[in-house]
Amino acid sequence: MPYRPTEATERRKAERRSLILKAAREQIATDGFRGTRVRLVAARAGVSEGTIYRYFPSMTALFTELLRMSAMRELEVATRAATGPGPGADRLAAAVRIHLTRALKRPRLAHALLAEPVAPDVEAVRLACRKGFHEMFAGVMDQAIAGGEYYPFDTAMAAACITGAIDEAIIWPFAAVPDGAADNPQRIDFVVGFCMAGIAAFRRNAGVISPFRRA
Amino acid sequence: MPYRPTEATERRKAERRSLILKAAREQIATDGFRGTRVRLVAARAGVSEGTIYRYFPSMTALFTELLRMSAMRELEVATRAATGPGPGADRLAAAVRIHLTRALKRPRLAHALLAEPVAPDVEAVRLACRKGFHEMFAGVMDQAIAGGEYYPFDTAMAAACITGAIDEAIIWPFAAVPDGAADNPQRIDFVVGFCMAGIAAFRRNAGVISPFRRA
Amino acid sequence: MPYRPTEATERRKAERRSLILKAAREQIATDGFRGTRVRLVAARAGVSEGTIYRYFPSMTALFTELLRMSAMRELEVATRAATGPGPGADRLAAAVRIHLTRALKRPRLAHALLAEPVAPDVEAVRLACRKGFHEMFAGVMDQAIAGGEYYPFDTAMAAACITGAIDEAIIWPFAAVPDGAADNPQRIDFVVGFCMAGIAAFRRNAGVISPFRRA
Amino acid sequence: MPYRPTEATERRKAERRSLILKAAREQIATDGFRGTRVRLVAARAGVSEGTIYRYFPSMTALFTELLRMSAMRELEVATRAATGPGPGADRLAAAVRIHLTRALKRPRLAHALLAEPVAPDVEAVRLACRKGFHEMFAGVMDQAIAGGEYYPFDTAMAAACITGAIDEAIIWPFAAVPDGAADNPQRIDFVVGFCMAGIAAFRRNAGVISPFRRA
DNA sequence: AATGAATGAGCTTTCATTCAT
DNA sequence: CATGAATGAAAGCTCATTCAT
Numbered sequence: 001m002p003y004r005p006t007e008a009t010e011r012r013k014a015e016r017r018s019l020i021l022k023a024a025r026e027q028i029a030t031d032g033f034r035g036t037r038v039r040l041v042a043a044r045a046g047v048s049e050g051t052i053y054r055y056f057p058s059m060t061a062l063f064t065e066l067l068r069m070s071a072m073r074e075l076e077v078a079t080r081a082a083t084g085p086g087p088g089a090d091r092l093a094a095a096v097r098i099h100l101t102r103a104l105k106r107p108r109l110a111h112a113l114l115a116e117p118v119a120p121d122v123e124a125v126r127l128a129c130r131k132g133f134h135e136m137f138a139g140v141m142d143q144a145i146a147g148g149e150y151y152p153f154d155t156a157m158a159a160a161c162i163t164g165a166i167d168e169a170i171i172w173p174f175a176a177v178p179d180g181a182a183d184n185p186q187r188i189d190f191v192v193g194f195c196m197a198g199i200a201a202f203r204r205n206a207g208v209i210s211p212f213r214r215a
Numbered sequence: 216m217p218y219r220p221t222e223a224t225e226r227r228k229a230e231r232r233s234l235i236l237k238a239a240r241e242q243i244a245t246d247g248f249r250g251t252r253v254r255l256v257a258a259r260a261g262v263s264e265g266t267i268y269r270y271f272p273s274m275t276a277l278f279t280e281l282l283r284m285s286a287m288r289e290l291e292v293a294t295r296a297a298t299g300p301g302p303g304a305d306r307l308a309a310a311v312r313i314h315l316t317r318a319l320k321r322p323r324l325a326h327a328l329l330a331e332p333v334a335p336d337v338e339a340v341r342l343a344c345r346k347g348f349h350e351m352f353a354g355v356m357d358q359a360i361a362g363g364e365y366y367p368f369d370t371a372m373a374a375a376c377i378t379g380a381i382d383e384a385i386i387w388p389f390a391a392v393p394d395g396a397a398d399n400p401q402r403i404d405f406v407v408g409f410c411m412a413g414i415a416a417f418r419r420n421a422g423v424i425s426p427f428r429r430a
Numbered sequence: 431m432p433y434r435p436t437e438a439t440e441r442r443k444a445e446r447r448s449l450i451l452k453a454a455r456e457q458i459a460t461d462g463f464r465g466t467r468v469r470l471v472a473a474r475a476g477v478s479e480g481t482i483y484r485y486f487p488s489m490t491a492l493f494t495e496l497l498r499m500s501a502m503r504e505l506e507v508a509t510r511a512a513t514g515p516g517p518g519a520d521r522l523a524a525a526v527r528i529h530l531t532r533a534l535k536r537p538r539l540a541h542a543l544l545a546e547p548v549a550p551d552v553e554a555v556r557l558a559c560r561k562g563f564h565e566m567f568a569g570v571m572d573q574a575i576a577g578g579e580y581y582p583f584d585t586a587m588a589a590a591c592i593t594g595a596i597d598e599a600i601i602w603p604f605a606a607v608p609d610g611a612a613d614n615p616q617r618i619d620f621v622v623g624f625c626m627a628g629i630a631a632f633r634r635n636a637g638v639i640s641p642f643r644r645a
Numbered sequence: 646m647p648y649r650p651t652e653a654t655e656r657r658k659a660e661r662r663s664l665i666l667k668a669a670r671e672q673i674a675t676d677g678f679r680g681t682r683v684r685l686v687a688a689r690a691g692v693s694e695g696t697i698y699r700y701f702p703s704m705t706a707l708f709t710e711l712l713r714m715s716a717m718r719e720l721e722v723a724t725r726a727a728t729g730p731g732p733g734a735d736r737l738a739a740a741v742r743i744h745l746t747r748a749l750k751r752p753r754l755a756h757a758l759l760a761e762p763v764a765p766d767v768e769a770v771r772l773a774c775r776k777g778f779h780e781m782f783a784g785v786m787d788q789a790i791a792g793g794e795y796y797p798f799d800t801a802m803a804a805a806c807i808t809g810a811i812d813e814a815i816i817w818p819f820a821a822v823p824d825g826a827a828d829n830p831q832r833i834d835f836v837v838g839f840c841m842a843g844i845a846a847f848r849r850n851a852g853v854i855s856p857f858r859r860a
Numbered sequence: 861a862a863t864g865a866a867t868g869a870g871c872t873t874t875c876a877t878t879c880a881t
Numbered sequence: 882c883a884t885g886a887a888t889g890a891a892a893g894c895t896c897a898t899t900c901a902t
Contacts, residue, residue: 157405157406165383172349193416
């Protein structure tokens with residue numbers, strides 16, 4: 001009688017795979033890619049080192065998939081925030097805000113996923129993910145331009161400035177401020193405001209008063 | 216007749232040291248800290264591995280010195296641009312511009328030096344360097360506030376946003392645009408404008424028209 | 431079905447560990463601690479270098495354990511010989527004899543274990559082991575003094591002289607006599623006699639004729 | 646005109662050679678053979694590393710010569726003490742005493758020279774030196790036997806026991822007693838007494854009262 | 861299918877020896 | 882002839898990956 005994987009077996013396999021990915025995620029959140037070892041991931045997942053290799057052909061592949069998954073999820077969330085009927089500026093601000101807010105919950109992980117250099121194979125994927133964010137931000141701005149909200153400007157470059165400001169806002173407190181102060185709402189407001197102001201000069205309706213202008 | 220080290224010998228020694236630092240620099244510019252090996256640096260410098268250790272006690276020490284040297288130089292140049300009699304906004308813009316312009320000449324190296332996570336010993340130095348830039352930018356803004364040019368705002372956070380935007384502007388073209396287009400003057404203008412606009416909302420003299428506003 | 435380490439696996443592991451210790455022992459017996467390299471031990475044990483590090487955290491740890499194990503064993507054997515109801519002199523002689531006899535079976539190894547200077551970490555353990563022998567010999571003599579068999583004397587120094595004589599008797603034939611002649615019973619008799627005579631002057635009952643006196 | 650070394654040049658060369666040997670001696674006295682590096686010897690001698698190699702073809706050769714020289718000197722002194730008109734027992738005791746006394750002035754050096762295992766080439770010389778001491782001690786005893794002072798016995802083995810006791814007396818305090826107490830005259834007396842007593846059983850004139858016998 | 865022991869290439873670093881100056 | 886910078890062959894150790902159980 002031929003072997004036939006049961007549904008339960010399939011389910012268990014999928015669970016294991018998730019378990020390993022989650023363990024890798026936690027390890028990276030703690031020590032970065034640099035400090036991640038097969039042994040440590042296996043220990044966190046409660047499986048053996050060999051099992052890792054049953055689910056992923058190599059550590060590079062594991063990292064790559066993790067990166068893709070995490071980035072996709074974040075990109076999706078930010079994209080959803082950027083989608084809707086309101087003005088482009090509001091949608092952009094919402095996307096920036098939600099992305100930053102989420103990243104600041106786990107700044108070490110976010111930094112690793114967004115900026116930490118890794119082996120070339122992984123780097124390629126990481127750049128692709130980054131590009132996804134760039135394109136999302138640029139896309140919102142392009143729509144806003146198309147909708148007459150802004151004069152045309154170099155949205156690709158603006159997207160770069162925005163993601164850069166967000167990244168640094170993630171890294172910076174990680175190194176410099178007391179624990180717990182990193183996701184201070186005021187700081188998030190500031191970064192969102194900075195990014196919006198960065199392109200405010202291109203708004204068609206100059207009469208709108210920037211919400212950051214002091215009384 | 217006893218040996219006496221000649222001037223030429225001394226010069227050669229200094230040259231060797233520079234040669235090694237330069238080789239390390241190039242290696243890092245190519246593969247980042249992560250991909251730098253004693254063997255590769257030695258090969259690039261055209262010396263043996265042992266020679267590296269005559270000039271530097273360890274790879275960490277070599278990285279550290281390289282980092283400190285490079286960062287000091289850049290910081291100095293940017294600081295000089297930020298110093299002078301003119302309005303704070305102009306000086307800030309000048310500092311951002313020159314830092315960005317110089318970094319874009321060698322984006323991979325700049326990124327490694329500014330942002331790449333490394334071994335803890337080196338990281339400490341790297342954070343200090345980064346802090347130097349933050350403080351320089353924040354300092355110019357504090358002066359501008361003190362001089363009545365801006366309303367008070369969170370200059371530390373603004374500095375973070377500015378360095379972040381610069382960094383991304385460095386990394387981004389490295390990944391995404393054709394060679395040679397990275398230091399396109401228009402792109403540099405854009406980033407400078409973005410950063411200045413980011414804090415423009417806090418200017419006291421609202422009458423000044425942003426130079427980035429399109430006709 | 432989840433993997434469960436079988437008894438056979440466990441046994442194999444223990445055997446491997448012993449195998450490595452034995453290989454190290456043989457290597458030391460051949461070339462001393464000084465000439466022992468991870469590579470050589472691994473080759474002798476028929477395992478890879480990496481495997482050595484699975485069983486011992488470092489070469490120092492391997493040496494240390496080997497030393498402790500071997501010394502403990504020898505000390506135990508000698509101590510047992512020195513324990514019992516008879517006169518102290520007889521028990522001391524028995525301890526000297528058995529220790530010497532056993533060591534002469536592998537003089538190079540014995541010398542390395544007993545006398546060869548090594549890295550400081552190992553040296554500490556080696557001195558402790560040596561001290562164990564000193565104390566054992568001194569202890570037997572102290573008991574004999576307490577029991578009225580000897581007048582009081584510097585038993586610590588006597589123990590040093592005894593272990594020294596034994597050590598040299600181990601090294602000496604290793605260098606000077608044909609193979610196999612080292613553990614000549616007559617030579618062992620001589621050393622035992624020499625050591626006993628060394629403290630015979632302190633015996634209370636002077637009437638006893640030394641068994642080493644020739645007819 | 647052919648080059649002709651002047652007398653002054655020759656003298657200077659000989660002085661340098663001595664200087665290097667002395668420096669090596671001091672280095673060994675401090676850290677043993679194990680801790681001796683070309684660099685350290687050169688630094689102590691106040692010459693360059695290269696110069697060492699002008700006077701000695703290799704470190705091994707330097708060690709070898711040092712060993713031979715030091716051992717010769719000590720052997721000579723001890724031999725002189727063992728030579729003369731008096732009874733063999735007295736001469737032996739004098740030789741043991743002077744050798745031990747001198748060694749205890751620099752126990753670390755003495756231990757290194759007498760017992761520290763070294764590279765095989767050096768070891769061969771070290772064993773030869775050791776053999777010199779054995780033969781000297783054995784020679785005195787052979788003479789005493791020939792002179793009717795002792796019954797015949799295994800003088801080679803006795804010599805081994807004597808040198809062993811001396812060595813251990815050198816090593817032991819080095820590890821175990823407070824500084825300065827090592828060359829305590831009473832301890833030297835004890836070792837000399839121990840060694841003499843070790844062969845006392847073979848004396849023909851049994852009427853002689855051992856000087857170590859207590860009142 | 862899961863285990864974790866075994867592997868071995870590769871890492872940084874040391875140091876006796878050589879050789880251009 | 883002295884110098885000390887340069888060499889490069891090891892050394893101990895790590896860790897991603899493989900494979901017998």
